[in-house]
Amino acid sequence: MPAPRPTSGPPLPTAVLWDMDGTLVDTEPLWNAAQQALLAEYGGVWSEALAASLVGRPLDEGARRLQAAGIGLDVEQIIARTMGEVAAAIADAVPWRPGALELLRKQSATGVPGALVTMSHAPLARVLAEHAPDGALTVVVTGDQARAGKPDPEAYRLALHRLGEHVPGLDPADCVAVEDSPVGVRAAVTAGLPTVGVPSVLPLPAGVATVEWDTLAGRTLADLAAVRPGPAPDGRG
Incomplete structure (x- = not known):
């Protein structure tokens, strides 16, 4: 069990809500490899533009784009094939992003609850949650639980509701x-959350995230607690 929250010391966030792919774990190369191989199997053509269009999007939306590129499978088959390969790779060796595991450990040690808010589906999210420090990811919200994917804020609002049952x-x-x-940052900010943008594959539009950091390495929970909200961008409510 995680330790109780300390009663003194630096300020702590009430909770931390984490994106998964590209934020906690460097899975974009795994997704790209699985999707590219499946596309090649059906004679389709992979491109950097296609890869960029899939980042942060719901898996069913990505599967439809892969169908349009030439994969002759239905949406659920595409998701199952590619997600299965990514889940197996994570189970073998979690590709943590710099600083991410250290922050999760600090959450566990201080009793700060966390939520995983991802457009990946539950089977993949469970693999990562099982490898996270005890208590660091109290809530898991996945793309197959939300009716609308990022940039819609629904997944974050659902995570906040579930965290509210604990806090x-x-x-x-x-x-x-x-x-x-970009789509993830917009979803979190529109849900009313102070948001740290840590770009991995795609650059972030200026001024959308509350703050932008080059990396999580060396950051503390006090750094996260110091992030304060700004005005919400135009977006879907």
């Missing part, structure tokens, strides 16, 4: 989200 009176402004993609 009565939870205020989104006292929490922080961590995201790597």
